[in-house]
Each structure stands twice: as C-alpha cells, then as structure tokens.
Amino acid sequence: DAGITQSPRYKITETGRQVTLMCHQTWSHSYMFWYRQDLGHGLRLIYYSAAADITDKGEVPDGYVVSRSKTENFPLTLESATRSQTSVYFCASSESRARSGGTEAFFGQGTRLTVV
C-alpha cells in the first residue's frame, strides 16, 4: 500500500545501546523528516533530508544519526541511547515546494521508544 510506514511501533531498549528506527515511504517524496514528540514540547525536528544523500540537522540533532541512501528510506539511529531520548518519534515526508507549491507533510504512525 502507498504511504509512509515506521518500524517498529514500540521499542524498549537499555541505556548505551544502539537502536535504529526505520521509515519507508512509497510516494517518492523528496523530503523526509524525523521529529520527536514530548509532553510540553510539541514536535521537535531532529533531522531532515531534501533528497537522497542530502541531510541536515534540525532543532535537536545531538545523539542521533541519519542516512538516506535511497529516496524511500530514512532511518534514524540513536548511537548510544539515553533515558532523555525516551519519546515518541514521528517520520514524515513531503514533496518539494518547487514541484507542489507547498510542503504538506504526511506522517507515519509513530514509534514509541522507551530507554530504561
């Protein structure tokens, strides 16, 4: 089915472990985004990507790594998980503004990550 999917939906990991959250979209959208959502902070941008092999930092990039070797995939890696990274993570994608006139973003269903 077309859309944007995240995996896993739920993850519990221990502090210090590396964990990767996956995001896959079937629309061939140029842009992809990773956000974290915490109570009182809304959605905060971690990293974003304008195209394959082009990534850039958002508001809260420390402790995270991304890659985008293919247009459809945008994995987010926590290199050494900390309790402060316990959050709900959302991936989103959008077409480029130059092509669509806007940057309406569509979200995956989210990954709830708990670091213990």
Add this chain to the structure above:
Amino acid sequence: QKEVEQNSGPLSVPEGAIASLNCTYSDRGSQSFFWYRQYSGKSPELIMSIYSNGDKEDGRFTAQLNKASQYVSLLIRDSQPSDSATYLCAVNKNSYNTDKLIFGTGTRLQVFP
C-alpha cells in the same frame, strides 16, 4: 523566542460554537503555513494549508494568514465533540534553499456537549 508559538490551552468551547486557534511565527521569509490535528495517541494529520494573505475556507475550517503581523489562525465553526484534539501550527522555513517544517507546541481544544 520560539520559531513558532501557540498557546497550549486547553481551549474549551461548547458544541456549536466557533473555536479560534492562533499561531505566531518568527521568520518573515516563511511562505507556507499548515494546521495539523492530532488525536491522543495518533499521528498528526493535515487539515489546512495556506500560502497567501487572507482567508482560506474548507468546510467548517477557515485558515487566516497575515504575513505582516506574522500571524496564522484557524477557525472551526460549529465545533463538535469530535473536534477535540491538539491542533498543531507548522511553518515552512527555507534555509540554504531547502525547506524544513517547524511546529509549534500545539493547542489542545476541548469541545463539550
């Protein structure tokens, strides 16, 4: 100063009333503005986009944009209990010829019968 600011609420309105949600942004160069609705435990869903000054209507929803005042609002007419959710304002910020989407913290709306 946050790049996108919203009152966290909750905003409580009776069923059938007009709910008015507000958002301000700091980057004068922003060109695209969005309202998302998020139900508890769900992902955000786009309900309105607006790109030029003035009003844009879609059913019971009206988005209003005033670039001079750096202000975006969302009006929900004939509010229903099913409209109870958090409403997120998002602004496209262009940086080095790439776009990033920045969100406010959201306003929680409660519509009571």
